Amino acid sequence: xxxxxxxxxxxxxxxxxxxxxxxxxxxxxxxxxxxxxxxxxxxxxxxxxxxxxxxxxxxxxxxxxxxxxxxxxxxxxxxxxxxxxxxxxxxxxxxxxxxxxxxxxxxxxxxxxxxxxxxxxxxxxxxxxxxxxxxxxxxxxxxxxxxxxxxxxxxxxxxxxxxxxxxxxxxxxxxxxxxxxxxxxxxxxxxxxxxxxxxxxxxxxxxxxxxxxxxxxxxxxxxxxxxxxxxxxxxxxxxxxxxxxxxxxxxxxxxxxxxxxxxxxxxxxxxxxxxxxxxxxxxxxxxxxxxxxxxxxxxxxxxxxxxxxxxxxxxxxxxxxxxxxxxxxxxxxxxxxxxxxxxxxxxxxxxxxxxxxxxxxxxxxxxxxxxxxxxxxxxxxxxxxxxxxxxxxxxxxxxxxxx
Amino acid sequence: xxxxxxxxxxxxxxxxxxxxxxxxxxxxxxxxxxxxxxxxxxxxxxxxxxxxxxxxxxxxxxxxxxxxxxxxxxxxxxxxxxxxxxxxxxxxxxxxxxxxxxxxxxxxxxxxxxxxxxxxxxxxxxxxxxxxxxxxxxxxxxxxxxxxxxxxxxxxxxxxxxxxxxx
Numbered sequence: 033x034x035x036x037x038x039x040x041x042x043x044x045x046x047x048x049x050x051x052x053x054x055x056x057x058x059x060x061x062x063x064x065x066x067x068x069x070x071x072x073x074x075x076x077x078x079x080x081x082x083x084x085x086x087x088x089x090x091x092x093x094x095x096x097x098x099x100x101x102x103x104x105x106x107x108x109x110x111x112x113x114x115x116x117x118x119x120x121x122x123x124x125x126x127x128x129x130x131x132x133x134x135x136x137x138x139x140x141x142x143x144x145x146x147x148x149x150x151x152x153x154x155x156x157x158x159x160x161x162x163x164x165x166x167x168x169x170x171x172x173x174x175x176x177x178x179x180x181x182x183x184x185x186x187x188x189x190x191x192x193x194x195x196x197x198x199x200x201x202x203x204x205x206x207x208x209x210x211x212x213x214x215x216x217x218x219x220x221x222x223x224x225x226x227x228x229x230x231x232x233x234x235x236x237x238x239x240x241x242x243x244x245x246x247x248x249x250x251x252x253x254x255x256x257x258x259x260x261x262x263x264x265x266x267x268x269x270x271x272x273x274x275x276x277x278x279x280x281x282x283x284x285x286x287x288x289x290x291x292x293x294x295x296x297x298x299x300x301x302x303x304x305x306x307x308x309x310x311x312x313x314x315x316x317x318x319x320x321x322x323x324x325x326x327x328x329x330x331x332x333x334x335x336x337x338x339x340x341x342x343x344x345x346x347x348x349x350x351x352x353x354x355x356x357x358x359x360x361x362x363x364x365x366x367x368x369x370x371x372x373x374x375x376x377x378x379x380x381x382x383x384x385x386x387x388x389x390x391x392x393x394x395x396x397x398x399x400x401x402x403x404x405x406x407x408x409x410x411x412x413x414x415x416x417x418x419x420x421x422x423x424x425x426x427x428x429x430x431x432x433x434x435x
Numbered sequence: 436x437x438x439x440x441x442x443x444x445x446x447x448x449x450x451x452x453x454x455x456x457x458x459x460x461x462x463x464x465x466x467x468x469x470x471x472x473x474x475x476x477x478x479x480x481x482x483x484x485x486x487x488x489x490x491x492x493x494x495x496x497x498x499x500x501x502x503x504x505x506x507x508x509x510x511x512x513x514x515x516x517x518x519x520x521x522x523x524x525x526x527x528x529x530x531x532x533x534x535x536x537x538x539x540x541x542x543x544x545x546x547x548x549x550x551x552x553x554x555x556x557x558x559x560x561x562x563x564x565x566x567x568x569x570x571x572x573x574x575x576x577x578x579x580x581x582x583x584x585x586x587x588x589x590x591x592x593x594x595x596x597x598x599x600x601x602x
Contacts, residue, residue, distance in 0.1 A: 122564075122566075124566075125564060125565060125566025125567060125587075126565075126566055128566045128568075128586070129565060129566045129586065129588070132586060144478060144480040144586065144588055145480055145482075145492075145549075145588040145590045147592055223589070224565065224566075224588075224589075226565075226589055227483070227564070227565050227589055228565070
């Protein structure tokens with residue numbers, strides 16, 4: 033995870049590590065017992081249980097994990113190109129390998145032929161989500177009517193797409209609360225591809241780890257992320273995310289956009305202006321017309337001068353279902369890398385799940401392309417689309433119903 | 436490193452582990468009295484290869500009160516199959532037939548893995564591609580058998596079988 037070295041040690045906050053080091057040097061074992069799972073506590077055996085590491089998310093089921101799953105702290109998106117010689121039969125073998133590996137790794141076991149299986153222990157809510165891009169769907173021969181809009185997005189005015197982050201025949205989304213676990217799973221799954229294709233891109237992302245004590249998911253502009261997302265377990269979620277009919281029923285689609293953020297320009301904006309750009313308060317994500325993050329923005333509300341409280345150009349207005357007529361599930365992760373010019377490039381790996389890209393996603397993207405003041409600080413530089421097949425049962429493999 | 440090579444080898448080849456057996460063991464119904472009926476096989480895989488020799492690996496678990504002994508294996512993928520162990524010869528790892536077979540102890544399990552016990556496919560009749568499902572039949576000393584499906588995996592380790600002179 034080249035863009036987040038501080039997180040690779042696992043569970044403990046850097047300041048805790050410093051505290052622990054002091055504790056070991058100064059007062060012996062006193063501090064050790066207080067810090068569960070601390071990576072630096074090598075002098076005492078690690079505790080048997082901890083808050084994060086032992087939790088496993090079931091791999092098998094009606095839907096693939098990693099969509100409805102509460103987003104964890106770390107995500108790696110891997111895009112692959114299939115070799116020309118990899119035909120439908122070859123693709124099915126790769127999917128069988130991936131399914132087998134993913135089922136083992138997500139349960140905290142090593143993959144088959146895993147020479148570092150210790151790295152899989154403590155799955156930390158690891159999920160592995162498989163997606164098929166247009167090229168893979170061509171190999172399978174899935175008719176266009178069943179693809180749910182999985183084809184390259186039309187060009188948008190705001191796009192500055194780079195080939196390095198765009199397209200891909202296959203996708204792996206690997207997520208966990210532990211960067212070491214993500215790294216190992218990504219490596220094992222990537223090794224499976226060697227005789228079938230090549231890595232096209234890898235995008236590593238991070239978010240605040242979910243915790244009972246709160247703390248919002250936020251993007252690097254400081255905004256609360258994922259506001260107004262459909263709630264898992266609701267009819268709204270089911271209708272928004274899952275494909276209802278056809279061979280891919282129970283699946284979904286993924287649009288992955290790499291959105292660069294100009295943080296240095298954003299710095300020049302005062303807090304009230306920042307809130308007007310989006311139409312939400314920075315402190316808690318509540319709409320400028322509401323009290324809580326869950327309140328629906330009142331797009332009709334005006335201030336004493338008669339101007340809309342949420343401006344015409346505000347991001348939340350332009351993306352609102354009353355304007356676009358549709359909904360999506362956003363499950364984004366932040367990224368930070370050092371670019372070839374030696375400067376830090378930061379942004380958002382914007383991952384949107386919806387039942388149909390054409391019907392659900394494109395109206396929102398068009399609305400934001402037409403008008404959204406946030407575009408002044410954000411630039412899409414990568415774009416990829418995938419069909420995410422339904423989940424599978426033990427003995428089967430992901431996407432088998434599409435063959 | 437204080438362990439002598441021979442001791443280290445024993446630790447590799449003879450280790451008895453308590454691996455969790457997955458629910459997808461390919462076990463064929465057998466009369467309760469024979470060895471195979473007490474054995475479940477999991478985590479079976481075979482090193483992908485275009486031709487020549489390759490090896491298959493698995494975890495064998497014995498649920499009974501009696502030891503079972505793996506003595507042979509067959510597969511359509513190879514004209515000859517042998518049960519091998521890896522031993523240290525003059526400081527280098529080399530393979531040799533496992534004399535007397537591989538004992539799966541009562542209530543225990545044995546892991547066939549690179550650098551240890553393995554099922555040697557001596558002469559492939561067809562290429563084994565990654566992701567292939569390779570049917571194998573393993574046979575125990577009382578003649579009872581278990582059918583197994585091993586998945587082809589590309590693997591760059593475990594080459595001691597082919598280069599006994601080492602580095």
